[in-house]
Amino acid sequence: MELFDLPPQQGQRLEAETHHGVFGGLPARLSAALHTPEIGDLVLQLLDRGWRQGQLAARIGALPSGADPIADIRALLEGFLEQVPPDARWREEKRERAQLKASAAIEQPATEESRQAWLARIRDDLGVRRSAPREPARRTRPACALCGQESSYFVTREVRLCDGCVEQLTTGALQLPNVG
Secondary structure: OOOOOOOOOOOOOOOHHHHHHHHOOOOHHHHHHOOOHHHHHHHHHHHHHOOOHHHHHHHHHOOOOOOOHHHHHHHHHHHHHOOOOHHHHHHHHHHHHHHHHHHHHHOOOOOHHHHHHHHHHHHHHHOOOOOOOOOOOOOOOOEOOOOOOEOOEEOOOOOEEOHHHHHHHHHOOOOOOOOO
């Protein structure tokens, strides 16, 4: 028994109460067949390592039945020797969660300087656009139908006139040709 740093005793059967706590959910004939010193040693080693009777009973009870249930249960118990008991595993996970929670509480928002440095580094990684900015296209007006200069007035789809030609038309000095 490792509890008091004593060497494990070989060939020890489980007490009736412990045996019933671990194997009580199994059929009576199988439970009686498991009341051997080898199985007792395995169960005692597991109990010394921190396993509880109910944890063992739940895992043994969930084991599917096979051709040799005693060998299956022995293999299962031997496999548990290499595992960390559930309570110890839970305590370790709880400790890790507490550390994560504590580290999250310590974190502070980024300062404006570090935020700007981070943005500058991202911008550098993205690179600068290499294309030159485009000049806006200059809109040119169609030519005047009479003189050929840039037109200002829309008369019809085919006829557009400039300021000078419009003035001459209003004074009567110029006549508009018939466009048909």
